[in-house]
Amino acid sequence: MNRTKEIWMSGFALFSMFFGAGNLILPPLLGFKATNQWLIVAIGFAMTAVIIPIMAIYAHAKLQGTLYDFGKKVSPVFSVIYCILIYIIAIALPAPRTASVTHEMAIQPFFNTPTLLTSAIYFALVLVFALNRSKVLSILGKFLTPLIVIILLLIICIGVSADVPSVKSGILQAPLIDGILEGYQTFDAIGGVVVGAVLIISLQLRGHTTFEAKKELIIKSGLIAGSGLVIIYAGLIGVGAFYSSSFPEDINRTALLSGLSYQTLGSIGSTFLSVLVALACFTTAVGIITGTADYFKGLLGDSQIVYRITAIIGCIIGVIVGSYNVGFIIDIALPALMFIYPITIVLILLNVVPKKWASSLVFKSVVITTFVFSIPDFLKFIINPTKLEKLVEKIPLAENSLGWVLPALIIFVFVNLLQKKED
Incomplete structure (x- = not known):
């Protein structure tokens, strides 16, 4: 063909x-x-x-x-x-x-x-x-x-x-x-x-x-x-x-x-x-x-x-x-x-970036960070959102249900810099 x-x-x-x-x-x-x-x-x-x-x-x-x-x-x-x-x-x-x-x-x-x-x-x-x-x-x-x-x-x-x-x-x-x-x-x-x-x-x-x-x-x-x-x-x-x-x-x-x-x-x-x-x-x-x-x-x-x-x-x-x-x-x-979309997005992105920036430690750190910071995003659809207001106010973009984005990016950069320094 x-x-x-x-x-x-x-x-x-x-x-x-x-x-x-x-x-x-x-x-x-x-x-x-x-x-x-x-x-x-x-x-x-x-x-x-x-x-x-x-x-x-x-x-x-x-x-x-x-x-x-x-x-x-x-x-x-x-x-x-x-x-x-x-x-x-x-x-x-x-x-x-x-x-x-x-x-x-x-x-x-x-x-x-x-x-x-x-x-x-x-x-x-x-x-x-x-x-x-x-x-x-x-x-x-x-x-x-x-x-x-x-x-x-x-x-x-x-x-x-x-x-x-x-x-x-x-x-x-x-x-x-x-x-x-x-x-x-x-x-x-x-x-x-x-x-x-x-x-x-x-x-x-x-x-x-x-x-x-x-x-x-x-x-x-x-x-x-x-x-x-x-x-x-x-x-x-x-x-x-x-x-x-x-x-x-x-x-x-x-x-x-x-x-x-x-x-x-x-x-x-x-x-x-x-x-x-x-x-x-x-x-x-x-x-x-x-x-x-x-x-x-x-x-x-x-x-x-x-x-x-x-x-x-x-x-x-x-x-x-x-x-x-x-x-x-x-x-x-x-x-x-x-719950599942933020983890899926970071897994996709980590598998797209060059391997030198996506070590096993980077995967673990970014996925765990994403999971932790996306907890308020899915909890507010289960419990009364007003109970999470103080927490949401402290996390950038959390009011837009994207509280995981900046922490995941920061951890990605930090772990890569740390590994580069160790090398």
Whole structure:
């Protein structure tokens, strides 16, 4: 195969892996709230929803291993615990969210049925596909993503060029920070450390055995995937901002995406998008359940029974959590994201920087510091925030849920200088 063609094919495949249909509901409401500050919020969103995930792919290009390799410099035990947490969070939050998005976009507008019924049928089908390893979904996925992208580009182009009411002033106090934190909800940084390993295996199966050849292909395909994500996310944020005067202020995420598609494409286009998003959500859910089941199967002696039990447990969790509305799932995800995302981000960055700056001691020091200083960030979603006010006031950026950033950076520099002095 022509090398340029292979880079583009890998780039589109990587784009499809990151392009979770559930993520589409996040950018429009962000733009809707940011309004005239939509570009600033788009930059913040891109930092955690595009740049960090693509850096995870670059880290895989250097490591060329598995998810376990990301944290092994901290300690083997830490890395195993980290991997288990990643997969537990994946089946407990983003997988059920796909069922909730499907209900609100594709079922609720046409049928007055309860969400529990939708999630029960949805995850019963997910379990069937996960246990039978059908290739139908992988084939379907190849067609779904291009179709959704085409429709979204139409929404963006029509939305940007349409004559809409003047954009009102934004209600966000810190648009850049809001964009950064909303980017957590895409789960794409977590996705990056997981799907990067899948990309490595697929390249090996296609005959790429040399380290440098795989590294070059991954980096270039990552750039293509990242560019595509930026265009889609920024476009949806922009359209959400431009139509901010056309919808009520209390509109939810799924209703806004459906409303924007109706405003730009009419009822047929809106219905078509809803069906495609539902199908794409389904393929994402199957991918998460099978990936998690595969991990625990490998962890526990390559047992097929473990695979089945994990898939069944994952689908039961999916039925329960997926029966709630999207907004509720996003809200309950916050503590988990505030806990796991900072650690994931520093692991990605430490695996990207040159090895001479990322010794085992640096890994340990930075990860421990990040964990300690991110405790107030996730605790304030569990206990009364006023109890943490005095602590938050003393930590820079803690009021913005980024209290771990400066301490982690300071420790990174300090430990490196200390090691350089000892050398």
